Amino acid sequence: MLDPKKLEDIAKQISxxxxxxxxSMAEEAEGKIKQILQHQLSKLDFVSREEFDVQSQVLIRTREKLEALEARVSALESEVTKKS
Structure with missing residues (x-):
């Protein structure tokens, strides 16, 4: 989800x-605008920066493991080829 501080800033600018x-009604309007923004933005298919960063780290670790496995398989294949 988007940063709550950014939502507050947007709502404040609008009010x-x-x-x-x-x-005199600005505070009430600000609260309602903030609620509407949160509701509408929650309908969008966004991921938070934190979720994105976590998934990026998972992907990096997965790539490293895949490369290590590929090297291991290659070494094993060359051993089998040498024995044949």
Whole structure:
């Protein structure tokens, strides 16, 4: 999900754009705008930066293991070839 601080900033910017005569309702509007933004953004297919970083690390480790296994298989194949 998106950073809650960024959502607050967006909601605050929108509420500050409200004309001065309506500013008394700005806090309430800010809360409602924040809720609407969170709801609409939660419908989108996003992953958080944290989730992305974790999956990147998993992928790196998986690649390293795959490369090690490929080298091992290659060594075993060359041993079998030498024995034949």
């Amino acid at each position: 500050q754009a409200v004309p001065p005569g309506v500013r």
